[in-house]
Amino acid sequence: MATLVEKIWNAHRAATTSSGTDLIAIDRIFLHERTGAAALKSMAAAKRRVRDPARVFVGVDHIVDTRPGRSDATLMPGGQGFITETREAARAAGLTIFDVTDRDQGIVHVISPELGIVLPGCTLVAPDSHTCTQGAFGSLAWGIGSSEAEHAMVTGMLRLSRPKTMRIRLDGRLSAGVTAKDLALALLARFGAGGGGGHAVEYAGSAVAALDLEARMTLCNMATEFAAFTGIIAPDEAAFAALAGRRYAPQAFDSPYWQSLCSDPDAIFDVELSHDASSAAPMVSWGTSPEHSIAVTANVPQGPARAHEYIGLAPGTPIAGTPIDVAFIGSCTNSRLSDLRRAATLLQGRHIAPGIKRALVVPGSSAVKRAAEAEGLHHIFAAAGFEWRESGCSLCFYAGGEGFSPGSRTISSTNRNFEGRQGPGIRTHIASPETVAASAIAGVIADPRNIAGALT
Amino acid sequence: MTPFTTLTSIAIPLLRDNVDTDTIIPSREMRSTGRTGLAAGLFAPWRYLDVDSRLPDPDFPINDPRAAGAQILLGGDNFGCGSSREHAVWALAEWGISAVIAASFAPIFKANCLRNGLLPIEFPPAAFAWHELSIDLAAQTANGHHFAIDPEAKTMLLEGLDVIALTLQSHAVIDAWEAADRKARPWIYLEPHA
Numbered sequence: 001m002a003t004l005v006e007k008i009w010n011a012h013r014a015a016t017t018s019s020g021t022d023l024i025a026i027d028r029i030f031l032h033e034r035t036g037a038a039a040l041k042s043m044a045a046a047k048r049r050v051r052d053p054a055r056v057f058v059g060v061d062h063i064v065d066t067r068p069g070r071s072d073a074t075l076m077p078g079g080q081g082f083i084t085e086t087r088e089a090a091r092a093a094g095l096t097i098f099d100v101t102d103r104d105q106g107i108v109h110v111i112s113p114e115l116g117i118v119l120p121g122c123t124l125v126a127p128d129s130h131t132c133t134q135g136a137f138g139s140l141a142w143g144i145g146s147s148e149a150e151h152a153m154v155t156g157m158l159r160l161s162r163p164k165t166m167r168i169r170l171d172g173r174l175s176a177g178v179t180a181k182d183l184a185l186a187l188l189a190r191f192g193a194g195g196g197g198g199h200a201v202e203y204a205g206s207a208v209a210a211l212d213l214e215a216r217m218t219l220c221n222m223a224t225e226f227a228a229f230t231g232i233i234a235p236d237e238a239a240f241a242a243l244a245g246r247r248y249a250p251q252a253f254d255s256p257y258w259q260s261l262c263s264d265p266d267a268i269f270d271v272e273l274s275h276d277a278s279s280a281a282p283m284v285s286w287g288t289s290p291e292h293s294i295a296v297t298a299n300v301p302q303g304p305a306r307a308h309e310y311i312g313l314a315p316g317t318p319i320a321g322t323p324i325d326v327a328f329i330g331s332c333t334n335s336r337l338s339d340l341r342r343a344a345t346l347l348q349g350r351h352i353a354p355g356i357k358r359a360l361v362v363p364g365s366s367a368v369k370r371a372a373e374a375e376g377l378h379h380i381f382a383a384a385g386f387e388w389r390e391s392g393c394s395l396c397f398y399a400g401g402e403g404f405s406p407g408s409r410t411i412s413s414t415n416r417n418f419e420g421r422q423g424p425g426i427r428t429h430i431a432s433p434e435t436v437a438a439s440a441i442a443g444v445i446a447d448p449r450n451i452a453g454a455l456t
Numbered sequence: 457m458t459p460f461t462t463l464t465s466i467a468i469p470l471l472r473d474n475v476d477t478d479t480i481i482p483s484r485e486m487r488s489t490g491r492t493g494l495a496a497g498l499f500a501p502w503r504y505l506d507v508d509s510r511l512p513d514p515d516f517p518i519n520d521p522r523a524a525g526a527q528i529l530l531g532g533d534n535f536g537c538g539s540s541r542e543h544a545v546w547a548l549a550e551w552g553i554s555a556v557i558a559a560s561f562a563p564i565f566k567a568n569c570l571r572n573g574l575l576p577i578e579f580p581p582a583a584f585a586w587h588e589l590s591i592d593l594a595a596q597t598a599n600g601h602h603f604a605i606d607p608e609a610k611t612m613l614l615e616g617l618d619v620i621a622l623t624l625q626s627h628a629v630i631d632a633w634e635a636a637d638r639k640a641r642p643w644i645y646l647e648p649h650a
Contacts, residue, residue, distance in 0.1 A: 014633035015626060019607040023626060025633065027644045035541060037489035048620065054646040078487045085489050094648070122644060129540040129564055145542035145568035147619075155623040157630060161606055163563075193474050194534035198563045227534050227562050250643045289474045306472070397539075400484030416538060418476045420501045 001266040003165045004234050005200040008140045008261075012123050014157060021159050026152045028055055028117055028139075030108045030126035031095070033086040034062035039127060039149040040089035051156040053094035057117055058086065059108035060100050063399055066362050066389040072100060076401030093153075106365025106391045109133040109217070109332040114367050116246025120235035120253065121261045125152055130332045130415065131230070132223040136216035137243060138235030138261050140200070143224060163229035164270040166199035167263070170207040172278030177449040179342075180215035181334055181413070181432040183207070184222035185283035185293040187275060193291040196228030199271060202263060203233050207277030213242045214336040221333045222415055225290040234262040282448055284431040285417045286319050287311055292417070296320055296435060296447045310419050311427050312409075320445050324429070326410040327352065327359040327440035328422075329386070331396040334413035334433050335364030340372050343413075343433040344380040346441070346451050352385035353443025357405060359386040362394040386440075398423035411439040457573045459616030462592050463554055465527040468517050469585035475531055476538035477565060481547040483539075494547035518551070528589055530581035531558035536565025545572045555591055557581045557598065570609045573616060577603045 002010070015023040031039065036058060043050070050056055063079040064070065072083050083100065090097045098104040104111055108126060112118045112134055120138035125131060127149040134141035144152070152158050170183060187195070201223050203216075211219065216233050223231030233239075240253035263269075281295035287307035294301065300308075302315040313322065329335070329343050340361065352359045361381045363369035369391050372378060378388045395402065396414040403423040404410060410428050413436050417428040431439070434448035441451065485497025496510065503518060505511045512519045518529075529548065535558035536544060545568045548556070555575040569576040575591065577598060584599070591598045593614055596605060612619060623630075638645050 015629045017608060019611060021606070021608040023623065023630070025630075025637065034483075034486075038491060038542070041489060042491075046620070052645075054648045055644075076484075082489055119643065127540055127542070129538065131540075143540040143564050145540055145545070145564060145571060147542060147571040148567060151571075151620050151623065154620050155630065156634065157623055157626075159608065159619065159623060161608075193537060194560055194562075197560070198566075224564075225537075227537060227560075229563050248646060291474070304473075397478065397483050399486075416476070416478070418478045418538060420482060421476075421478050424501065424507065 001264050001268065003263040003267040003269060004138070004202055004232060004261060005140060005165050008121055008123065009162050011121070021161055023157045024123060024160050025157055026125055027122040028124040029149065029152050030112060030124070031056065031058045031149060032062050032108050032128060033060050033082045035127035035146050036149065037082060037086040037089055038146040039153065040086070040093060042146070043150045043154060044089065044092070048154045050093045050095065050153045056095045056153055058090040058095050058097040059111060060086070060098065060105060061107045062393045064100055064392045066392040066394045068390060070100065070390055074401055076399040079399065079401060103366055106367065107332045107335065107393055110336060110364035110368065113137055113243060114246070114365060116243050116249025119243065119249060120239060120258060125149065125158065129224040130221055132228065133217050133221040133332055135220040135223065135230050135232035136213060137239050138233060140230065140232060142230040163198060163200045166196065166201045166271040166273065167269040168201055168203050169205040169274040170203060170277045171205040171274070172207055172276050173210070174207060174277055174280060177282055177434060178280050179432045179434065180211055180218040182280050182283040183277060184219050185285065185290065185430070186280050188222065188225060188290045189283070189293040190275065191273065193225060193289050194227045196223060196226035198227065198229050201226065201228040201231045203231060208233055209236065212338060213238060214338045217336070218333055222290065225415055282432060282435050284319055284429050284435055284445055286313055286429070288417055288419050290415070290417060290430065294319060296445065320447055322445045323355060323409070323443060324411045324439055324445060325357045325408040326404050327356060327436050328395055328410055328412040328414065329433050329436050330360065330362030330364070330394050331414040332364065333415045335362060335368065337368050337371050339413065339433045340368070340377050343437040344377045346434060346437040346448060347384035348380050350384055350441050352440040355443040356385070356440055357408065359440050360389060360395065361386045362389040363391045365391050395422055397421055398426070411436045411445060457616045457618065460554065460573055460575050460593055460613040462590070463527060464588065464590045466522055467528040467530050467557065467584040467587055467589045468523045468526050469530045469581070470517050471530060471532050471582060471585065473532035474534045474537050477536055477541050477544040478538050480536065480544040481541065486541070486543050491546045492550065494543055495550040498547040498551045522586055525552070527552055527554040529553050529556045530584055531556055533559045535561050537562035540564045542568045545569050545574055549574055557584060570612065571619065573613060575613060579603050
């Protein structure tokens, strides 16, 4: 009678110290150029070595330019140094790097399953809060700091107390135009940005089982916005099929071990929550925390005065109809092929409104970009008035280089609407790719269900 | 890591919920791959009326004259949410903060504090605003109020241990575990990179 998290935890516990802390074996480590160089430099300065370089992977996603024809140069002051220092440190340590111009380049959480690096039942860490995205494949994957990344690389272990467990059951059928992103925002709106309380959250229920793997990644991605230790979904045949035969994955997942990767029927969670997925509507954030999210058909509620002041929307204002300046589709939350396909379906034969100053699509990986181009999606986006970019994290956050015009209001398929997240004074509304596309067409925050004939 | 034993300081109140690491140290203030040079960017969007000229906002708590030399910061719920950037802790420490008392912490931020000798205390903070506080980690008290802390984290902080060195002392256990695991889960172990 164990939960999935307990099973994975126990299978990775190499020792328990006298103070009750566990030494947990780490199977996979990912670094990126924003926080990885700090860990690698610190390790080298201490004259320490990576225990098993073959299981440490390095991506270039956070600072890398996403404009066409890119190189190591970035618009961010000092940005190039992050890329070159990470590359040099990674090579010196014998790590596998998916570099700026590699075919495999992309956001680390997007390329990891593409390459079969994340596996069901494995432990995977990265100095990146959205590492929880990879829990979609039944991996215990969580974000850490640079010091912990250094610890994991050098020792193969992390020192941890097992997190408490939470199960969130999502049952019912999603209605047309409602996505995993909307479920994630609905949970944040209902239970709060602190609602996860450091628990390892297993998402379960018929609505979760019905999600494809890319949508499950979106749901797990926002576990960190929920203050969870991580999010995880028990792997099913779809998860195994998505990974089997990938470069770093087994050819098949056919031994009984893989079938054991689920919570036992009588497993006891520290907390159980449930939410009716069939009642979910397209959601959009109104304020400066992801918990400030409402149905796109709703009015802005009473929230913290500071949030209303920053975002410039008074309580009682209908969120739909709010004029926007910028539309952004991308990020580890919503930048996979299915996300781009769904947005393109709405944008096909349509154009962004005249008031939209900028619209961008940034694929989550170079492989996603190639696949989208093979389907002609880039032509649909371009015809609709969207820029088509190289892959990376791009303007999900502002690093001091490329940015939106001061004061812009963005509708964004990203994960954080914090004050200044996308740049000083930028007002961010997070939503699904469908809602971003519909809003770009309308020029105002809009319900994607109102785009005639586009949603089934 | 510098040991943390006792601390007496004024407590600076920043009693907002969901203070995120993007605000503690914005990405644009992280200008090198090092761990230093971050104090001036601490809370930059809130601390300065104009970030470029570094014109202080006199209403922001750390600009209050009472905050001069203070080492304790008070926060609300879910303090340190958002990005995993350890730079948030490095920036706080470089500015002079040695302990944060908050209603609750985001998990990654809390872990990062513990690896840098910065004490995170989960405790209702409001009553401490601008008070002088005495923290005794061995006794787990702040002005006599008891607080909880993980036993190993407490030892790490009290003794200022190098946690990597500590774990490396267990190399025999780790080696034995891995040797067994290589047989049990061979798919985890990859060929060395060419």
